[in-house]
Amino acid sequence: MAPTDENLPSASDIERFDPCAAARPAAPAQPTVSDRKPPTAASEIGWGLVSTAILAAWLGWQWGWVFAAAGVLGVLVHELGHLAAINSLGCGPGRIHVIPFFGGAASMARAPDTEFKGVLIALAGPVAGLAATAPFYLLYANGGDRIWLQGVLFIGGMNLLNLAPVPPLDGAKALGPALAWLHPNVERAVMILLGGIGVYWAVSHGQFLIAVVIGLSLAQALRGRAFRVPALRLTALQWAVSMGLWVGAVVLCGSVTWSALAPNT
Numbered sequence: 581m582a583p584t585d586e587n588l589p590s591a592s593d594i595e596r597f598d599p600c601a602a603a604r605p606a607a608p609a610q611p612t613v614s615d616r617k618p619p620t621a622a623s624e625i626g627w628g629l630v631s632t633a634i635l636a637a638w639l640g641w642q643w644g645w646v647f648a649a650a651g652v653l654g655v656l657v658h659e660l661g662h663l664a665a666i667n668s669l670g671c672g673p674g675r676i677h678v679i680p681f682f683g684g685a686a687s688m689a690r691a692p693d694t695e696f697k698g699v700l701i702a703l704a705g706p707v708a709g710l711a712a713t714a715p716f717y718l719l720y721a722n723g724g725d726r727i728w729l730q731g732v733l734f735i736g737g738m739n740l741l742n743l744a745p746v747p748p749l750d751g752a753k754a755l756g757p758a759l760a761w762l763h764p765n766v767e768r769a770v771m772i773l774l775g776g777i778g779v780y781w782a783v784s785h786g787q788f789l790i791a792v793v794i795g796l797s798l799a800q801a802l803r804g805r806a807f808r809v810p811a812l813r814l815t816a817l818q819w820a821v822s823m824g825l826w827v828g829a830v831v832l833c834g835s836v837t838w839s840a841l842a843p844n845t
């Protein structure tokens with residue numbers, strides 16, 4: 581893991597523990613560590629396959645094979661959504677990393693120069709990620725076996741949860757700039773409050789890994805470090821659009837999740 585700029589969030593720590601949230605700039609190239617060889621394409625593909633297999637096996641062991649298939653496909657399509665936004669907004673080339681037990685992460689070569697681009701990149705994952713429900717809907721429509729709705733539930737729920745403004749989730753990056761636009765302390769207070777609730781929920785449900793993930797980000801917030809790489813602030817119009825897009829994404833992900841839960845779908 582390359583050392584990072586002191587001004588950046590401690591990516592070396594969180595990158596490892598990122599539950600799919602993290603569309604963030606890759607660590608800037610450090611001339612002092614230039615002897616570090618870049619991974620070859622073969623080793624990257626190999627590691628990608630191994631980590632995908634570990635993720636699938638873990639999901640399958642925890643919840644069954646439909647969840648495993650939904651988890652792997654859901655993470656992939658979600659990260660592809662981030663990747664498309666990263667590349668089309670001039671922050672690329674982006675890269676996808678599969679993280680066993682936690683999902684995935686998309687990294688980008690350049691940090692967004694405006695907060696609004698960061699919002700769009702953050703929301704692209706959960707919204708595009710819903711496309712992964714299509715094969716599960718089709719399989720359900722083709723025979724009516726409700727087991728396929730588990731895939732829809734998992735993908736919808738995963739993207740919905742990801743929109744919570746809790747670091748390091750996408751919601752923190754999507755809503756953070758709008759909250760900070762009101763006052764930087766509003767963003768910090770919301771993240772600390774919801775992060776605290778998240779840690780409490782995770783611990784009380786025995787989800788200690790999730791508690792550690794949120795706790796690490798929360799510690800960063802409590803230490804007063806920046807959540808995001810500084811960028812041009814939102815204009816009033818961009819603030820309104822950001823809020824609207826976040827609410828729209830929540831409604832969309834919520835509707836998909838609900839469609840899998842509703843009786844007689």
Ligand SMILES: [Zn+2]
Nearest residue numbers: 600601705750
């Ligand atoms: Zn994401």
